[in-house]
Amino acid sequence: xxxxxxxxxxxxxxxxxxxxxxxxxxxxxxxxxxxxxxxxxxxxxxxxxxxxxxxxxxxxxxxxxxxxxxxxxxxxxxxxxxxxxxxxxxxxxxxxxxxxxxxxxxxxxxxxxxxxxxxxxxxxxxxxxxxxxxxxxxxxxxxxxxxxxxxxxxxxxxxxxxxxxxxxxxxxxxxxxxxxxxxxxxxxxxxxxxxxxxxxxxxxxxxxxxxxxxxxxxxxxxxxxxxxxxxxxxxxxxxxxxxxxxxxxxxxxxxxxxxxxxxxxxxxxxxxxxxxxxxxxxxxxxxxxxxxxxxxxxxxxxxxxxxxxxxxxxxxxxxxxxxxxxxxxxxxxxxxxxxxxxxxxxxxxxxxxxxxxxxxxxxxxxxxxxxxxxxxxxxxxxxxxxxxxxxxxxxxxxxxxxxxxxxxxxxxxxxxxxxxxxxxxxxxxxxxxxxxxxxxxxxxxxxxxx
Amino acid sequence: xxxxxxxxxxxxxxxxxxxxxxxxxxxxxxxxxxxxxxxxxxxxxxxxxxxxxxxxxxxxxxxxxxxxxxxxxxxxxxxxxxxxxxxxxxxxxxxxxxxxxxxxxxxxxxxxxxxxxxxxxxxxxxxxxxxxxxxxxxxxxxxxxxxxxxxxxxxxxxxxxxxxxxxxxxxxxxxxxxxxxxxxxxxxxxxxxxxxxxxxxxxxxxxxxxxxxxxxxxxxxxxxxxxxxxxxxxxxxxxxxxxxxxxxxxxxxxxxxxxxxxxxxxxxxxxxxxxxxxxxxxxxxxxxxxxxxxxxxxxxxxxxxxxxxxxxxxxxxxxxxxxxxxxxxxxxxxxxxxxxxxxxxxxxxxxxxxxxxxxxxxxxxxx
Numbered sequence: 001x002x003x004x005x006x007x008x009x010x011x012x013x014x015x016x017x018x019x020x021x022x023x024x025x026x027x028x029x030x031x032x033x034x035x036x037x038x039x040x041x042x043x044x045x046x047x048x049x050x051x052x053x054x055x056x057x058x059x060x061x062x063x064x065x066x067x068x069x070x071x072x073x074x075x076x077x078x079x080x081x082x083x084x085x086x087x088x089x090x091x092x093x094x095x096x097x098x099x100x101x102x103x104x105x106x107x108x109x110x111x112x113x114x115x116x117x118x119x120x121x122x123x124x125x126x127x128x129x130x131x132x133x134x135x136x137x138x139x140x141x142x143x144x145x146x147x148x149x150x151x152x153x154x155x156x157x158x159x160x161x162x163x164x165x166x167x168x169x170x171x172x173x174x175x176x177x178x179x180x181x182x183x184x185x186x187x188x189x190x191x192x193x194x195x196x197x198x199x200x201x202x203x204x205x206x207x208x209x210x211x212x213x214x215x216x217x218x219x220x221x222x223x224x225x226x227x228x229x230x231x232x233x234x235x236x237x238x239x240x241x242x243x244x245x246x247x248x249x250x251x252x253x254x255x256x257x258x259x260x261x262x263x264x265x266x267x268x269x270x271x272x273x274x275x276x277x278x279x280x281x282x283x284x285x286x287x288x289x290x291x292x293x294x295x296x297x298x299x300x301x302x303x304x305x306x307x308x309x310x311x312x313x314x315x316x317x318x319x320x321x322x323x324x325x326x327x328x329x330x331x332x333x334x335x336x337x338x339x340x341x342x343x344x345x346x347x348x349x350x351x352x353x354x355x356x357x358x359x360x361x362x363x364x365x366x367x368x369x370x371x372x373x374x375x376x377x378x379x380x381x382x383x384x385x386x387x388x389x390x391x392x393x394x395x396x397x398x399x400x401x402x403x404x405x406x407x408x409x410x411x412x413x414x415x416x417x418x419x420x421x422x423x424x425x426x427x428x429x430x431x432x433x434x435x436x437x438x439x440x441x442x443x444x445x446x447x448x449x450x
Numbered sequence: 451x452x453x454x455x456x457x458x459x460x461x462x463x464x465x466x467x468x469x470x471x472x473x474x475x476x477x478x479x480x481x482x483x484x485x486x487x488x489x490x491x492x493x494x495x496x497x498x499x500x501x502x503x504x505x506x507x508x509x510x511x512x513x514x515x516x517x518x519x520x521x522x523x524x525x526x527x528x529x530x531x532x533x534x535x536x537x538x539x540x541x542x543x544x545x546x547x548x549x550x551x552x553x554x555x556x557x558x559x560x561x562x563x564x565x566x567x568x569x570x571x572x573x574x575x576x577x578x579x580x581x582x583x584x585x586x587x588x589x590x591x592x593x594x595x596x597x598x599x600x601x602x603x604x605x606x607x608x609x610x611x612x613x614x615x616x617x618x619x620x621x622x623x624x625x626x627x628x629x630x631x632x633x634x635x636x637x638x639x640x641x642x643x644x645x646x647x648x649x650x651x652x653x654x655x656x657x658x659x660x661x662x663x664x665x666x667x668x669x670x671x672x673x674x675x676x677x678x679x680x681x682x683x684x685x686x687x688x689x690x691x692x693x694x695x696x697x698x699x700x701x702x703x704x705x706x707x708x709x710x711x712x713x714x715x716x717x718x719x720x721x722x723x724x725x726x727x728x729x730x731x732x733x734x735x736x737x738x739x740x741x742x743x744x745x746x747x748x749x750x751x752x753x754x755x756x757x758x759x760x761x762x763x764x765x766x767x768x769x770x771x772x773x774x775x776x777x778x779x780x781x782x783x784x785x786x787x788x789x790x791x792x793x794x795x796x797x798x799x800x801x802x803x804x805x806x807x808x809x810x811x812x813x814x815x816x817x
Contacts, residue, residue: 282609
C-alpha cells in the first residue's frame with residue numbers, strides 16, 4: 001500500500017501524472033527488451049553472462065543442450081561438458097535437463113521457436129521429427145570433420161539406419177543397448193537346469209522356462225517363474241528371429257501375416273502370461289516386472305545391456321545372449337541420438353559441439369555404437385561393473401537391430417498394440433485369425449502421407 | 451548448470467517488473483481518464499490475473515477453436531482443412547466409444563457420489579462428541595493428490611488386493627470369480643466408479659454439511675410437532691431445503707466426472723478398452739501430434755458438456771426449491787416462457803397443466 005500512497009501523492013498534479021506515465025512507459029519498454037520467459041535464442045548479453053560465469057573468454061557462442069538426464073546422470077554429463085567446453089574456443093554448451101515429459105516439452109519448444117540447439121531424441125522420434133523438417137541434416141556438415149565421432153562409416157549400420165531418413169543422417173547415435181538374457185544362477189541350480197549359452201534356441205528356452213517355473217511352498221501355485229513378458233521383450237525381436245518383419249523394408253507394408261511373423265506370434269502368445277512358463281498378468285500388476293527378477297522370483301529376464309540386473313545385491317546373476325530363433329539370432333537394440341535443431345542460430349558451432357559431445361558420451365554410456373570402440377577395454381573403461389557381461393554384450397552387437405521407424409511410427413505402434421498385440425496377448429484370437437484382419441488397417445496408416 | 455536456473459530466475463524477475471510497470475501504467479491511465487481511485491485500484495489489482503487469463507486461458511481457448519479446423523502436427527504450421535476433422539470424428543469408433551465410456555462413468559459415479567457425500571454430511575451433522583475431529587478426518591482424503599489416490603487405488607483394486615480380499619466371501623456367496631478390475635475390460639468401468647467414491651469424502655461433504663447447517667431448526671421442530679417420523683423429516687424438510695446445495699453439487703460433480711483425466715492417466719487399462727474422452731484427446735494431441743483433430747474433439751466435447759449442464763439447469767425448477775420463491779403460481783404467472791417448459795418430455799402433462807392455469811407443481815417440495 002505504501003507505494004500507492006506515494007503514487008497517489010505524486011499523481012496529484014497533472015504534470016506529475018504525465019511524467020509518471022512516461023516513466024511507466026519507459027520501464028515497460030525496457031522490460032520488453034529483456035528476453036521473454038522460457039526464452040530463448042541466446043542474445044549477446046546472455047552469452048556474455050554465461051561465459052563470464054564460467055570464467056572463460058567472452059567470445060564463445062552458447063549452445064543449448066536438452067536431455068532427459070535425471071539428477072545423477074546430469075551430474076556425470078556436466079563433467080563431460082566442463083571438459084569439452086574448456087577445450088573449445090568457439091562454443092560453450094549449457095545443459096538444460098528435462099527429466100520428465102520430455103518429448104512433449106521438446107515438441108512444444110520447437111513449435112514455440114524456443115527449442116535448444118542440440119537435444120537427445122529416442123529412436124522412435126528422430127525420423128518422425130526429421131520428416132517435418134525441424135532437424136538439421138548432418139551429412140554435409142560432417143564431411144570435412146576429421147574427428148572419429150564424425151566418421152559416419154564407423155557407426156554400426158543398423159543403428160545409424162534408425163536415424164537415417166530419405167538418405168540423410170539426422171542424428172548422431174550416442175548409445176546402442178542390445179537386449180541380453182540375464183539369468184539367476186541359484187534358481188537354475190535349484191531346478192537342475194544348465195545355464196543358457198549360445199546353443200539355446202526357442203525350444204531349449206521354452207523347456208527351461210517350464211522347468212524353472214516351480215511351486216516351492218506347495219500351495220499349488222507357482223512361486224518362481226522361468227521368465228516374464230508383458231509386451232517386453234519387443235514382439236518385433238521374435239518376428240526378426242523367425243525371419244519376418246513387422247514393417248516392410250519400404251516402410252509401406254506391415255507383413256504381420258507372413259508365415260515367419262505368424263510363427264513368432266504363436267510362440268509369443270504361447271508364452272506370455274502363461275503360468276506354465278511365465279508370470280501371469282495379475283501377478284506382474286502386483287509385484288512388478290523387472291522387480292520380480294530382482295526379488296529372485298523370476299529365473300530369466302531379457303534386459304538392456306547396461307541394466308543393473310547383474311549387480312543386484314545377494315543375487316548371483318549370469319548374462320547370456322538371447323536364444324536364437326528359427327532363422328538365427330537377432331536381438332533388439334534400443335538406441336538414441338543427439339540431433340541439431342534446424343533453426344539453430346549457430347548451426348556451425350552446434351555441429352562442432354555435437355561431435356565433441358558425442359565423443360564424450362561414447363566414453364561414458366554403454367554401448368558406444370561405433371565399431372572402433374567395440375572392444376572389451378573400451379567397454380570396461382566406460383562401465384567397469386560390466387566385467388562379467390562384457391563378452392556377451394560385445395557378441396550381441398553383431399546381431400542387434402533397432403526398430404524400423406517410419407514417420408507415422410507412433411500411430412502405427414498404437415494401432416498394432418490395440419488391434420493386434422493386446423488381443424493376441426489376451427488370447428482373444430489366434431495369430432492366424434487376427435493378423436490378416438489387422439494388416440490392412442496397419443498399412444492404411446503406413447501409406448498415409450503423414 | 452546454475453546459469454540455467456539464474457536465467458529462469460531472471461526471466462521471472464523480468465515478468466514481475468513488467469507486470470508491476472503495467473499495473474502502474476493502467477492505474478495512471480485510468481486516473482488520467484478521470485476514473486475515481488477505487489475503480490482504478492480495482493482494475494490495477496485485477497490486472498495480473500487478467501493478463502494471465504488472456505494469455506493462458508482465453509488465447510489457447512480461441513486458438514484451439516481455430517486449430518479444430520486445421521491439420522496441425524505441432525512441428526509444422528497448421529493447414530486449413532475446413533470441417534474435415536469434424537467429419538472424421540463422426541466415423542471414429544474410438545471417439546464414440548470413449549464418449550460412451552465417459553458418459554456411463556458419469557451416470558454411475560455422480561449419483562453414487564452425491565448419495566455418499568450426503569450420508570457422510572448427515573453423519574457429520576449429528577451432535578456427537580469431538581465432531582470437529584471427525585470432520586477434519588473425513589476431509590483428509592481430499593487433501594491427497596489425485597496421482598497418489600490413483601496409485602493407491604490401483605493397488606487396492608489389484609487381483610489379490612485389499613478390496614478383493616475383503617469382498618472374497620461375497621464373491622464366494624454369489625458364485626463369482628475374483629474380478630481382475632483394471633486388467634479385465636469388463637470391470638474397468640466399475641473399477642473407476644469405485645475409485646471415484648473416494649471423492650465422497652471431501653469438498654462435496656463440506657458443502658452439503660454447510661447446506662445442512664443452514665436449515666432452520668424450527669422446520670424440524672414444527673415437523674416433529676406434526677408427528678413427522680425421521681424419514682418424513684428427511685424427505686420433506688431436509689431434501690427440499692438442501693435442494694439448492696444438491697443442485698450445485700450435481701452440476702459441478704457432473705462436469706467433474708465428464709472431465710475425468712488424472713486418475714485415468716495413471717491407471718493402466720487394457721489397450722483394447724475405450725478410455726475416458728479426455729485421455730483419448732490427450733493421446734491424440736500430445737502422443738500422435740494430431741493437434742487439429744484433438745482440438746475438434748475437445749470442442750465437440752465442450753458442446754456435449756454444455757448441453758448436459760443446460761439440461762440439468764432446465765430441470766432445476768422441478769426439484770430445486772429456493773426459500774424466496776413461491777413455486778407453481780410463480781411460474782404459471784410468468785407464462786409459457788418460464789423455464790420448465792422445455793421439460794415436457796421429462797414431465798408429461800406439465801404443459802397441459804400450465805395451460806389450464808394450474809400450478810405446475812403441487813406442493814412446495816416436490817422432487
